[in-house]
Amino acid sequence: MLNRNRSLRRAAENISEEITPAPGETKAARFKTWLAEKLAVPRYCATHPHTRLVFERSDKGGIFKVYEELRYGYDPHERPGVFDFRAALRCPACRCAYALCPPESHTTSFETFDTSTPERANALARCREFAAQVNTQRCGFALLVGKSGNGKTRLACNVVSELDNGDALYVRQGQLTLALRATYGRKDVFLHRRHDEAGDDEPPTPLEIVQVVRFLVLDEIGCKSLANDELLFFDELLKHRYDEQKPTILISNLALDQLKEFLGDALTDRIKHATGNGKFILQFEGDSYRRTTGENYLEGLR
Ligand SMILES: [Zn+2]
Structure with missing residues (x-):
């Protein structure tokens, strides 16, 4: 009776991209504009086709972390100044269903x-x-x-x-x-x-x-x-x-x-x-x- 369907709590979509900020532009500022560009294109839930996906903000106790990070030093594809931006998107309707x-x-x-x-x-x-x-x-x-x-x-x-x-x-x-x-x-x-x-x-x-x-x-x-x-x-x-x-x-x-x-x-x-x-x-x-x-x-x- 009080059982929740854990699959509904997963991110609906994960997006990621390698980004090189412009000279003088901070990593955090570039992440914000990158995310705004991504969200400007409406993305919808597969289960709720009229519900727009939203950015899954970071929460200490949450499952999904949203972060920007410098590529790891041991990564063979490492390039200085290139950032691996990632964001999880969630569906508000799935959140309610969960x-x-x-x-x-x-x-x-x-x-x-x-x-x-x-x-x-x-x-x-x-x-x-x-x-x-x-x-x-x-x-x-x-x-x-x-x-x-x-x-x-x-x-x-x-x-x-x-x-x-x-x-x-x-x-x-x-x-x-x-x-x-x-x-x-x-x-x-x-x-x-x-x-x-x-x-x-x-x-x-x-x-x-x-x-x-x-x-x-x-x-x-x-x-x-x-x-x-x-x-x-x-x-x-x-x-x-x-x-x-x-x-x-x-x-x-x-x-x-x-x-x-x-x-x-x-x-x-x-x-x-x-x-x-x-x-x-x-x-x-x-x-x-x-x-x-x-x-x-x-x-x-x-
Ligand atoms: Zn949904």
């Missing part, structure tokens, strides 16, 4: 988000800011609350597609409950099992999966009241991600006051703190956007 985002969000982006009301324009701006914050600081929570059908899930998935680090996971609270309860027959699973207590061949527990992942989107929080085992799971998860400063988006259809009641004071305080004292708490009050675009659903996924 994270298990809902399919209808895969090929959407910040650029195509409807900003016809000030509330929606503000939500978009904040989500862009949050994505940039995660890319630079690698921490922070965002909380998206309010009426359903206003694009909360879609914006969260758009954040996922912008991240430099591809280790992201989207999950609904109900899925977590099902995953948790599916382990009840497994004798080896304990809620608090530590990593070093698990054998190599034992699959991670649902709690470990959502604790360990670099970026988590947890949707549909508070749809229904939680049983004791769900409460414990949820509490452990959020405390862990707060304590470890792991970036997280929380989404709920509840109004903010109702959600505070659902979470309790301790978790509410942590979340408020992790959102920059409310900077990344977005409340959606408008009418459902989904209601006015229903006919698009019948046209299928694009």
